[in-house]
Amino acid sequence: MRSFRLPLLLLLTLWSGAGAIARAESTAVARYFAGLRQRGLLVLAEEYAIRQLGETHLLPAVRRQIACELTTTLVAHARLNPGPQQVELFASAAEYLQRELTQTDLPPADRFLLQGELALLGAVRGEVLTWELELQPGVDRAGCRELLSQSLADLQGFLERMPHAPEELSREEKNELEDRLRLALGQLYLDRARMASTAANRVGDLLSATRELEGCTHVRGRDELAREARLKLAAIARLQQNEPQAANLLTSLSGLNAPAEFLDRVKAEQIRLDLAASRYDQALDNVRRGASASPEVRALGVEVLASAAALAGRKQQLTLQDQLLEQARAELALVNGHWQRWASQQLQLAEVRQRYGPELASVVLAGQSAFQQGDLSRAAQEFAEATRIAHGLRRADDAVEFGLTRGSILLQENRLSEAADSFRQLVDAYPGHRRAAEADLLLCYARGMMFNAQPGAEQEAAYVAALENHRQRFAADPKVAEATWMLASLKEQQQDWQGALPLYAAIPSDSSRYDEAQLRVVSLDQRILNRLREQQQPTDAWEDQAILRLGHIVAEYPLAPESWSLMQAEIGLQGAKLLLQHRAQRLDDADALLGRIIESAAAIRQQATRTDSAVDPRWDELNRQARQLRILSLAGRGKLNEARILLQQLETDDPPTLLHLLNGLSELTESIPNANRRQLGELQRDMAVRLQHRRAELPADQQRMLDEIVAQAQVASGNLPEAAAIYEQLLQTTPGDRRLMTTVAGLYLQRGQPADLQHAREWWVKLEALEQPGSEPWLVARLEVIRIMVRQQDIAAARKLLGVTRILYPKAGSAELRQQYADVAKTFEASGE
Numbered sequence: 001m002r003s004f005r006l007p008l009l010l011l012l013t014l015w016s017g018a019g020a021i022a023r024a025e026s027t028a029v030a031r032y033f034a035g036l037r038q039r040g041l042l043v044l045a046e047e048y049a050i051r052q053l054g055e056t057h058l059l060p061a062v063r064r065q066i067a068c069e070l071t072t073t074l075v076a077h078a079r080l081n082p083g084p085q086q087v088e089l090f091a092s093a094a095e096y097l098q099r100e101l102t103q104t105d106l107p108p109a110d111r112f113l114l115q116g117e118l119a120l121l122g123a124v125r126g127e128v129l130t131w132e133l134e135l136q137p138g139v140d141r142a143g144c145r146e147l148l149s150q151s152l153a154d155l156q157g158f159l160e161r162m163p164h165a166p167e168e169l170s171r172e173e174k175n176e177l178e179d180r181l182r183l184a185l186g187q188l189y190l191d192r193a194r195m196a197s198t199a200a201n202r203v204g205d206l207l208s209a210t211r212e213l214e215g216c217t218h219v220r221g222r223d224e225l226a227r228e229a230r231l232k233l234a235a236i237a238r239l240q241q242n243e244p245q246a247a248n249l250l251t252s253l254s255g256l257n258a259p260a261e262f263l264d265r266v267k268a269e270q271i272r273l274d275l276a277a278s279r280y281d282q283a284l285d286n287v288r289r290g291a292s293a294s295p296e297v298r299a300l301g302v303e304v305l306a307s308a309a310a311l312a313g314r315k316q317q318l319t320l321q322d323q324l325l326e327q328a329r330a331e332l333a334l335v336n337g338h339w340q341r342w343a344s345q346q347l348q349l350a351e352v353r354q355r356y357g358p359e360l361a362s363v364v365l366a367g368q369s370a371f372q373q374g375d376l377s378r379a380a381q382e383f384a385e386a387t388r389i390a391h392g393l394r395r396a397d398d399a400v401e402f403g404l405t406r407g408s409i410l411l412q413e414n415r416l417s418e419a420a421d422s423f424r425q426l427v428d429a430y431p432g433h434r435r436a437a438e439a440d441l442l443l444c445y446a447r448g449m450m451f452n453a454q455p456g457a458e459q460e461a462a463y464v465a466a467l468e469n470h471r472q473r474f475a476a477d478p479k480v481a482e483a484t485w486m487l488a489s490l491k492e493q494q495q496d497w498q499g500a501l502p503l504y505a506a507i508p509s510d511s512s513r514y515d516e517a518q519l520r521v522v523s524l525d526q527r528i529l530n531r532l533r534e535q536q537q538p539t540d541a542w543e544d545q546a547i548l549r550l551g552h553i554v555a556e557y558p559l560a561p562e563s564w565s566l567m568q569a570e571i572g573l574q575g576a577k578l579l580l581q582h583r584a585q586r587l588d589d590a591d592a593l594l595g596r597i598i599e600s601a602a603a604i605r606q607q608a609t610r611t612d613s614a615v616d617p618r619w620d621e622l623n624r625q626a627r628q629l630r631i632l633s634l635a636g637r638g639k640l641n642e643a644r645i646l647l648q649q650l651e652t653d654d655p656p657t658l659l660h661l662l663n664g665l666s667e668l669t670e671s672i673p674n675a676n677r678r679q680l681g682e683l684q685r686d687m688a689v690r691l692q693h694r695r696a697e698l699p700a701d702q703q704r705m706l707d708e709i710v711a712q713a714q715v716a717s718g719n720l721p722e723a724a725a726i727y728e729q730l731l732q733t734t735p736g737d738r739r740l741m742t743t744v745a746g747l748y749l750q751r752g753q754p755a756d757l758q759h760a761r762e763w764w765v766k767l768e769a770l771e772q773p774g775s776e777p778w779l780v781a782r783l784e785v786i787r788i789m790v791r792q793q794d795i796a797a798a799r800k801l802l803g804v805t806r807i808l809y810p811k812a813g814s815a816e817l818r819q820q821y822a823d824v825a826k827t828f829e830a831s832g833e
Contacts, residue, residue, distance in 0.1 A: 033069040037076050045073045053096070060103075060110045067100045068117050075124055079338040082132055090125050094118065109168035116177050119158045122151040123184040130191040135345045136369040141195045148192040155185050179216055179225050186212035186232060193239065206236055227258060231269060238273050246273050264294035271300045280308040298335045299343035302328050306350035313354055325350060356398060360389055364402070371409065380409045391429070400426060400435050407442055416453065420446035437477040440470050444483055448490075463490070481511035488520070497524045497531070505549065509556075515567040518553050522574040525549065529581065543582060550575045554593065563600040569622050572597050576629050580636070591633040597626040635683060647687045655694045659702055659709070681716020688713050704730065720751045724759075738777075741767050749788065761788040779805070779813040783820060790824075799828050 036045040049070035053063060071093040078089035097118045101111060126148040133144050162178050169177075189209035196202035209232070216229035230249055237246035250273065253266045267286055274283035287293060287301035309324035328347050335343045352368075353361040367382030383406035390399035403426040410419035423443035427436050447463040467490075470483040488503035501524045507517040525546035532539045554575060557568050564572065572593040579590035601623035608615045627646060634643040688710045695703055707730055714723035724747045731740050745763035748756040764784040771778035782805055789798035802824060813821075 029065050030069065033073060037073055042073055042077045042080075046070060046077070049073065050096075053100075060105070060107050063100060063103070064110045064114055067096055067114065070096055071117060071121060075121070075128070079128060079131075082341070086128070086132075090121070090128075093121055097121065107168065108166035109173075112166050112169065113173070113177065116158060116181065119151075119154050120180065120184050122147075122154050123188050126151045126188055127191055130194055131342075133195065135342060136373065141197070145192060145195050145197070148188055148195065152185065152188045152192070155181055155188065159185070176222065179222060182212050183216050183225060183229055183232075186210075186216065186229065190232060190236060206240060210236055223258075224262075227253065227256065227262060231262075231265060234269050235272075238269070238276055241276075243273065243277060261294070264297055268294070268296045268300055271297065271304065275300075275304060275307060278307075278311070280304055280311070284308075295335050295337045295339040298331060299339040299346070301331045302335065302343035303346040305331060306346050309350050310353055321354060325354065356390075359393070360386055360395075360398065363389060367402075367405070376409050376413045380406050380413065380415075383409065396430055396433060400430055400433050400439065404435065404439060404442065407439070407446070411442075411446060411449070414453075416446050416450045420450065437470075437474040437479060440466075440474060441479055441482055444470055444486060448486060460490075478510070481507045481513055485511075485513045485517065488517070492520070492524065497528050500524060501528070515565075515571075519567060519571050519574065522546075522550060522553070522571055522578065526574065526578055526581075529578075540583065546578055547582065547586070550578060557596075560596065560599060561603070563603045564596055566616060566618055566622075569597045569600055569619075569626075573622055573625055573629070576626070576633075580629065580632060585636060587633045587637045591630060591637070594626045594630040594633060597622055598630065601626070631683070640683070643683055644686070647683055655691060655697045655702075659691065659698065659705055678716060678718055681713050681718075685710065685713030685717055704733075715747065720747050723747055736770060738767060738770065745784070752791075754792070757788055757792050761785060761792070764788065774809045774812045776813055776817065779809065779817055779821075783817070783824070786824060790827075795828070802828070 033045055033049075036042070049066050052058065052066050053070070058066075074089050074093040074096075078086045078093075081089065097114055100106070101114055101118075106114075126144070129144050129147060133141055159178065159181050162174065162181075165174050165177075186209045189205045189212060193202045193205035193209065196205060213229040213233050213236070217226050217233070230253055234246045234249040234253070237243075237249065246269075250266055250270050254263065254270070256263075267290075271283045271286045274280075274286065283304045284301065287297055287304060293301070305324050305328035309321045309328065312318075312321040312324060325347070328350065332340070332343050332347055349361070349365060352364055355361075356364055363382055363386045367379050367386060370376075370379035370382055383402045386402040387399050387406060390396075390402055403422060407419045407422040407426070410416075410422060420443055423439050423446060426439045427443065430436055430439075433439075444463070444466045447459075447466040451459040451463040464487070467483050467487040471480055471487070474480050474483075484503050484507055488500045488507075491497075491500035491503065501521055504517040504520045504524070507513050511517070525542075529539055529543060529546065532542060553571060557564055557572075576590040576593045576597075579586035579593070601619050604619055605615055607613075631643050631646050634640075634646065688706065691706060692710075695706060698706065707726055711723045711726040711730075714720070714726065724744050727740050727744045727747070731737060731744070734740070741763055745760045745767070748760035748763070764781050768778055768781035768785065771781060782801070786798050786802050786805075789795075789801070802821065806821060806825070811818075
């Protein structure tokens, strides 16, 4: 960056107030920034100009010059970036000029010149927008015409102010600014003619452009401006189909001793003239003449080849057409800058015309253009028309393609009912087409989105019917698995787990959904078994089938030393939980799965270290859970020393991680026998005690979590009084913690000694006092108090309390809770007390 800064710093240092020197330095500054732009260093130029404008010591003329160069650079940047970024860059350019105009010490002459630059910026914005819209066939150009008209009004208004320009401006400066304004005015008329909606408007604007530009061709001392005006007049003559006049102007311009960049633009206009006359060979010769070609000339070379290819296609010279398009693709690779987008559009036009023919091409291009601009509604209309035309031409493949495109756009617009109808009509019109299954599957998607948007019996029935019809009608299609997945997901969402599981299991191994479906199978087996246990239903048969399904799944997995995939490890983890919960406690099988997960996680991490790559964070979670479960499997198999070793290995982790591991152990132990649970509780307690030594490293909330872990370990070890004491100590800091109060009461009740029952009763009385009388939680607490009183043989008091409660709140609580009260009352009646 230093090499770019020093020259300009020197220029700024040497800046003089004398007119001749100032103009010379101004030219040097312009040359400096032009060099950066020519080399594509736009961001560098912008950043440097912005930094300089942040300085407070610059002379007004220097600030104005740099502000103008910044504006020019931002415009060059905008040409390369269509869409919102282009709008933002033009807004930034205007903002910097406006900011300079707010300077209170700005001399009148500099203020006037900056106001002129702001008016000219609007003209450039119109020129760029016109260029952009010519790349987008079928786009409404009314907004562009409005912008061009406003820019014309702004320029004309500023020109009317020229006679009243500040006296500090020299005659030369005034004339130069006025000539630039008139040249821009001519360009605006030319641009508005290109965007005209009627022939009359086009003719009128071209005449106005000619009038303004001809006035610029006889300016003495400003050859560059006169050349620009004559080149634009040549373009106007071409648009007016006045080839002789255009040719004469271009011939005279090509013989000038002018910069190479300008002569390249003359060549480009000559190529356009040859193209307009269908002189493709001559146009291509012009493209290839000379040592090098500008991006604009190369882009026109693409258009020449694409146009020649279109002519060959019309003459049914298909081989020649293919060859010309291939040459156009090769030429496109050599184009850079914003002309690359223009050339790419020309090639796309040719390829679309080649593929679809002239009748369809214009509609397809309009649809593509609308979609790229985000106008989905118009895009859907264009592709609907393309579908209709293709159907009429008996081009089934094209009709289906356009129909699928239209339906997909409707889905994006959330016009779900229209999308569903579109896909259904497509399937009905082309039932035997190779893409009929794809259209029908999209119909299923649309039905599913309609159901999700408006859940209800009617929408659900339509969705299910669409899925079942697809699975039956397109059973041989490879993508039928997607419909099966969708139906299974729906049933799982509705908690019809026994209906969802066989659907997931039916998804074939060549489907992209296979691994995830296998995971759902194992997970649903767990849910179903848990539900059966909660309902106290037989589980043996389902348990055996679940283990059998698990065996078939993991039998396909690679053996050591090859690692499992992330999904395989996830399935293995869920399978280990199934095995640990099995009535026969398949601890060996569970341990084998857990060992493979831990080995795979270690191998993945080692490989990542060697290759300096990142590890999916899900591996850490799987490894953590596998180690937790393996402690269970080891302890359950009586391998307490190995379990302790694994716990000790876990201690090497940081305290928060270790705390997280220990916190889940009590939940994991609920599914194993009490004997093993007690042993594991002792291990957990030992580790928690060791962690106490690092208690100070934990924040307050995690210290509290550690205390709860110790209490959980005491419970698992059967040390209920010790656990209750810890919970009661925790309650001193949070006396209203209902969860802890319920836990303490449950522990005392579980121990069941007379003193314990009294403690439990007192805690339930406290819980009752926290609730609104007659509320569901209050009634639950009152019922627990009554039950404890019965266990204490305080029958009379229990009967009295029950009677008062039922009298005061006869209809309060859920039906289930009222039934529980009734059951207690029946107990009193049966005992005769």
